[in-house]
Amino acid sequence: MSDMLGMNGDLVIRRFHLFGRCRAAAVFFSSMIETDQLQDHVLKPLMAELSEGADGESARGDGLIGLIWNRTVHIGQGVRTGNLAKLPNEIVQGRLALLIDGHEEALAFDIRRIEYRSIEQPQTEQVIRGAREGFVEKLEPNLTLLRSRLQTSELRIETAPVGTRSASVVAVCYLDGLTDAGLVEEVMRRLSLIGTDGIIDAGYIEQFIEDQPLSPFPQVQSTERPDKTAASLLEGRVALLVDGSPFALIVPALFNQFFQTIDDYSERFLMGSLIRLVRLIALFFSLFFPALYVSIISFNPELIPTEFAVAISGGRAGVPFPAAIEVLIMEVAMEVLREATIRMPQMIGGALSIVGVLVIGEAAVSAGLASPITVVIVALTTIGSFATPAYNAAIALRMLRFPLVLLAGLFGLYGVMVGSILICNHLLMLESFGVPYMSPFISGKARDLKDTLIRVPLWWMRKRPSFLHPENRVRVLPSLTQRSIDHLFEERGELYEDTADLDDPGHHGHR
Structure with missing residues (x-):
């Protein structure tokens, strides 16, 4: 482990006697570890003497490793691995590796110390009427902000390391049963093709996954606002969050999105x-x-x-x-x-x-x-x-x-x-991502133009944009205001149909 991690001033190899019976070592970087958790939840229980019942349990079944994993160390997240070549990656990500003399399997516990700036108002997007909270540089609080706005079991977050050296964690967020599955597969495919050695910011990801890198127009939308990201997911888009960046990337991004703001929907x-x-x-x-x-x-x-x-x-x-x-x-x-x-x-x-x-x-x-x-x-x-x-x-x-x-x-x-x-x-x-850049204007469907140059009332935008191919098209059920307008049309004897519903054999057209 010393050879693989090299000479580092903050590398600590703490040797001790496990339960007073065998030699063990905890390997970690002191700059990334929560000291209180290390003392109270790892070293203290591991250096205590075993009780008679626990001593007998360690001799059966999973042995000493199972006893530590199941009963001794009270840490929520961790991994068990028999491949020592993977341990350096776990340690550089802020985990503690536990090595026991005479055992081929090692344990890695997540006791990282996550420090980040407090949640503040976004600096690049002024808020007129809306939430005053923006993303920060750490991935965990960003996912918390997103889940607090989309409290549904359909929210899916898939994480994957990107970068051969930095191994930055990228979270792909979408709504299952709403977002087009082909779009999610295309996003994952493009992420898997990134072969750079380091991802420092979300802008690196944007340059690798956009369709036309030589175009002056952006094809990926970036935002610091969790409410804007949540609204995009509800439309059927995919959001990417990168650990270390306060910006979320939203795909696909179209031309009309760049002169719209989330504040437009908060006003009448x-x-x-x-x-x-x-x-x-x-x-x-x-x-x-x-x-x-x-x-x-x-x-x-x-x-x-x-x-x-x-x-x-x-x-x-x-x-x-x-x-x-x-x-x-x-x-x-x-x-x-x-x-x-x-x-x-x-x-x-x-x-x-x-x-x-x-x-x-x-x-x-x-x-x-x-x-x-x-x-x-x-x-x-x-x-x-x-x-x-x-x-x-x-x-x-x-x-x-x-x-x-x-x-x-x-x-x-x-x-x-x-x-x-x-x-x-x-x-x-x-x-x-396969969607024409000027889609709202060239899709040929009138209902897609309800949220472009002007914004119609929210209760009038019943369907999600068709060019995103959402699996669930219905966005707004008829409200009291819409029912009154429908009643007015019926009284005048005028007939109107939703052609999008008639085109879909799974839905019944309504009048």
């Missing part, structure tokens, strides 16, 4: 729909606004009203750069300032962003390097990118903004249209 449907439309407008601003400005100023100024064109031309007087170069310079400066703000200490980061924007913008206009209208355009674009809830999706929009500005500077509105068509074609070609 009118407010939630309005907020989503505002986010879509902000998404359009962050992607197309600079390119449209450059194309109109450079190639089609006749599209601007005369008074506005005169004001813009007056502001651009003296600017030495073309509109495309001017916008690119301001965009690069804004990206540098944004990155510096993120990396600076939190106490001075906010002040740097405000002062930096004001000073640089005013100085650029005063020096004649940029026009006031360009500063306004870049500011609106930056604010629009901040309105995108998903950080990785906002980065994708920021990346695509630069080639669109170049196309607009070279070809005008034709370049913007060509760039938009290329982006749309790329989105239509993408898939996430």
Whole structure:
């Protein structure tokens, strides 16, 4: 064991006499062991003298190993193994290995000391109306948070080590009888193909399992919120939790998920729909606004009203750069300032962003390097990118903004249209775990559009999304409000059918 574990300052090999009759040794890392449990529940009972009944029991059946396993050590979790080559892996994971002279079988007890930061509000996802608790770096409390929200026997959690050296534990979570079995098999298959030597964060897993690694758009959704993870599992998705990371990975991830938040469902449907439309407008601003400005100023100024064109031309007087170069310079400066703000200490980061924007913008206009209208355009674009809830999706929009500005500077509105068509074609070609990336819009089923651009009332979303192929489609039973609306339709003599139910021979269509 000393040779396999090597020279380590925190490696402890505690030799003692087991029950006063034979030699034994406890092997563990002192930095990962709970000292109180080691003293009270392992060493103390093992070093005590055997009673007459226990002495006779040790001579029968399972012998001394069985006596320790069944009666002496009061530890909830442990393993018995006859393969000494597996013991180093148990020890480096924080377990205590018990070796007994003259016995080929060894015992490993789980008395790890798990220290982690307290559960706090998620830092990357602001909570407006919802739970103020987020995942932490340890897997056990994260699973506790998830099980507390899904208190059902259908919740399945399968764990597997990933990484040839780190052996990081990855938990695959799904709802049995609801999630498509083929999706679960595909997730497990992709995890089994990961051959790297170490998994440090959940982002490593994301890069190995996504369908198109070269695409700027994320195909795996990450979140710090347990309530968002639970809601995704109830839709029929699969969540992955990695020991050592406070982020959960949700698959499959589609385009419409990245401008939606779990807070949308806590508000009434009118407010939630309005907020989503505002986010879509902000998404359009962050992607197309600079390119449209450059194309109109450079190639089609006749599209601007005369008074506005005169004001813009007056502001651009003296600017030495073309509109495309001017916008690119301001965009690069804004990206540098944004990155510096993120990396600076939190106490001075906010002040740097405000002062930096004001000073640089005013100085650029005063020096004649940029026009006031360009500063306004870049500011609106930056604010629009901040309105995108998903950080990785906002980065994708920021990346695509630069080639669109170049196309607009070279070809005008034709370049913007060509760039938009290329982006749309790329989105239509993408898939996430076999599900088309734009599924809600191309599935051809009206009921899948109830939770996309706008959100209909919860009692109206009776079925789960069909593109996830859930084994149980029914999500909401008809409520009192829905029954009253059904009664209103019947009184008017109008007939309506749920085509999704009629397509399924296992369900009866209703009127």
